[in-house]
Amino acid sequence: MSCRSLLTAAALLAALGFAPAQALAQGAASGRVLAQTTGGFNPSSVQALINKGDAAAAAGDLTTARKAYDDARKAAKSLLAFYRDLSGAFRGLDARIPREMDDKGRESLVLLAEANLRLAALFRRQNQPEVAVPVLVEVVRLMTPSQPQGQKAYQSLVELGFVDTEFKGAAPVGGN
Numbered sequence: 001m002s003c004r005s006l007l008t009a010a011a012l013l014a015a016l017g018f019a020p021a022q023a024l025a026q027g028a029a030s031g032r033v034l035a036q037t038t039g040g041f042n043p044s045s046v047q048a049l050i051n052k053g054d055a056a057a058a059a060g061d062l063t064t065a066r067k068a069y070d071d072a073r074k075a076a077k078s079l080l081a082f083y084r085d086l087s088g089a090f091r092g093l094d095a096r097i098p099r100e101m102d103d104k105g106r107e108s109l110v111l112l113a114e115a116n117l118r119l120a121a122l123f124r125r126q127n128q129p130e131v132a133v134p135v136l137v138e139v140v141r142l143m144t145p146s147q148p149q150g151q152k153a154y155q156s157l158v159e160l161g162f163v164d165t166e167f168k169g170a171a172p173v174g175g176n
Helices: 004-015 020-030 043-060 062-090 094-123 130-144 150-158
Strands: none
Touching: 004 043, 043 062, 043 094, 043 150, 094 150, 130 150
């Protein structure tokens, strides 16, 4: 692992509220510190950050909501990159590991899209549609318009007036 990857992981763990003393105590008991839903570094911890942002947004604390969504986005992006790296490293050696990493990567990708959609909604709520546009475009790029998250993001772009053409879905192949 490169120095940059180690620094990124350390920064993310700090952002997720990962306490080394707590990790050592929990790690001694289970040995799987990062697999925990609270204070871990996995898709469940990303979902917990999204839930934290949702609760803050519902309570009207938009600053806390934005921080939680930003943290969820950063963690999901890092997880996605790490899972892809591991998947590639084990291709051709043990098919089980790339399959697991690909599954976790897809889960992280969906969580990234969800965090982006929540963040874009927050920007719209704050009357900052121009800030929401790049986040929505990223969702369309990541998930494609054939996925529900991509469709929702594109529909938001239509509602904002950034694009005009409604997406009705892919045309059937060879239809009459």
